[in-house]
Amino acid sequence: MSSFGGKVALITGGAGGIGAATANMLAKRGATVIATDINTTPGTVLQSDIEYMQLDVSSESQWQQVVASIAQRHGRLDVLVNAAGIEGKVTAGGLETTSLEDWRRVMHINLDGTFLGCREVMPVMKQQGSGSIVNISSLASYYPTLYSVAYGASKGAVTQLTKSVALAGSQGAKVRCNSVHPGVIATQMIANIARQLQETADVVSTSSIQRYASSIPLGQAGTPDDAAALIVFLASDEAGYITGSEFMVDGGSHLLR
Numbered sequence: 001m002s003s004f005g006g007k008v009a010l011i012t013g014g015a016g017g018i019g020a021a022t023a024n025m026l027a028k029r030g031a032t033v034i035a036t037d038i039n040t041t042p043g044t045v046l047q048s049d050i051e052y053m054q055l056d057v058s059s060e061s062q063w064q065q066v067v068a069s070i071a072q073r074h075g076r077l078d079v080l081v082n083a084a085g086i087e088g089k090v091t092a093g094g095l096e097t098t099s100l101e102d103w104r105r106v107m108h109i110n111l112d113g114t115f116l117g118c119r120e121v122m123p124v125m126k127q128q129g130s131g132s133i134v135n136i137s138s139l140a141s142y143y144p145t146l147y148s149v150a151y152g153a154s155k156g157a158v159t160q161l162t163k164s165v166a167l168a169g170s171q172g173a174k175v176r177c178n179s180v181h182p183g184v185i186a187t188q189m190i191a192n193i194a195r196q197l198q199e200t201a202d203v204v205s206t207s208s209i210q211r212y213a214s215s216i217p218l219g220q221a222g223t224p225d226d227a228a229a230l231i232v233f234l235a236s237d238e239a240g241y242i243t244g245s246e247f248m249v250d251g252g253s254h255l256l257r
C-alpha cells in the first residue's frame with residue numbers, strides 16, 4: 001500500500017476502538033495524524049507521534065477551531081475519518097420507549113457530527129484539489145434496529161449524506177467520500193451494547209452479542225485493525241477512483257441477514 005508521507009489526517013473518535021486503530025495505522029504508514037476525541041486526554045491507546053486535540057464532534061465552533069488550527073499549522077488536510085459515535089440507549093421497548101432526548105443525542109453526535117466534519121474540511125480539501133473523507137456508518141444502516149432505533153436511523157442518514165458529500169467533492173476537485181459499514185468489531189461500543197442488552201428484557205437478551213458473534217460466517221467478531229485496514233485503504237491514493245461508495249467489513253454477517 002502506498003505511503004502517506006506528506007499527508008495530514010484528522011480522525012474523530014480517535015481515543016477509542018476503530019478511530020484509535022485507524023490513527024495508529026495511518027501514522028505507521030507515514031501520515032501526520034491529528035487524533036481527536038471528546039475527552040481532554042487520549043489515554044494510552046495512541047502512538048507517541050500522534051498529535052491529540054479535544055473535539056466534541058457535535059460542536060460547530062470546536063470543529064471550526066480544530067480545522068483552522070490544522071490548516072494553519074500544517075498547511076493542508078488530506079484525510080478526514082469520521083469515527084466518533086455513540087450507540088445510544090438500547091431498550092426492549094424499542095421505538096415506543098425511545099425518548100426524544102435519546103433520539104436527538106444520538107443524531108446530534110452520529111449525524112450532526114459527521115455533517116459538520118464533512119462541511120468544515122471541504123473548503124480546505126477543495127482548495128488543495130484533493131482529499132479523502134471516510135464516514136463510519138454501520139451494517140445497522142441497512143437493517144431494522146429494533147431495540148436501538150435512533151442508532152440505525154443515524155447511520156442510514158450518514159450513508160446517504162456520504163453520497164451528497166462525494167458529489168460535492170467532485171465538483172472542481174477530487175475530494176472523495178465513502179462510507180464504511182462495520183458489523184461486530186470488538187470495541188468499547190460493543191461492550192456497552194452487550195451490557196445494555198443484558199440489562200433489558202428477555203426478548204432482547206435472546207439476541208445477545210455473543211450469540212450474534214457466533215453466527216458470523218468468518219467465525220468471530222472483527223478487531224479494530226480489521227476495520228482500520230479498510231478505512232486506510234479508502235483514505236489512500238490507491239482508492240483514488242472510488243467515491244460515493246459503501247464498504248462492509250463484517251466477516252460476512254450481511255450474508256445471513
Ligand SMILES: NC(=O)c1ccc[n+]([C@@H]2O[C@H](COP(=O)([O-])OP(=O)(O)OC[C@H]3O[C@@H](n4cnc5c(N)ncnc54)[C@H](O)[C@@H]3O)[C@@H](O)[C@H]2O)c1
Nearest residue numbers: 013016017018038056057084085138182184185187188189
Ligand atoms: N464496534 C462496532 O462493532 C461498530 C459497528 C458498526 C459501526 N461502528 C461505528 O464505528 C465508530 C467507532 O466506534 P467504536 O466501535 O470504535 O466505538 P468506541 O466506543 O470504542 O469509540 C467511539 C469513540 O467516539 C468517541 N466519542 C463519543 N462521543 C463523541 C463526541 N461527541 N465527540 C467526539 N468523540 C466522541 C468516544 O469517546 C470513543 O472514543 C462509531 O461511529 C460506531 O458507530 C462500530
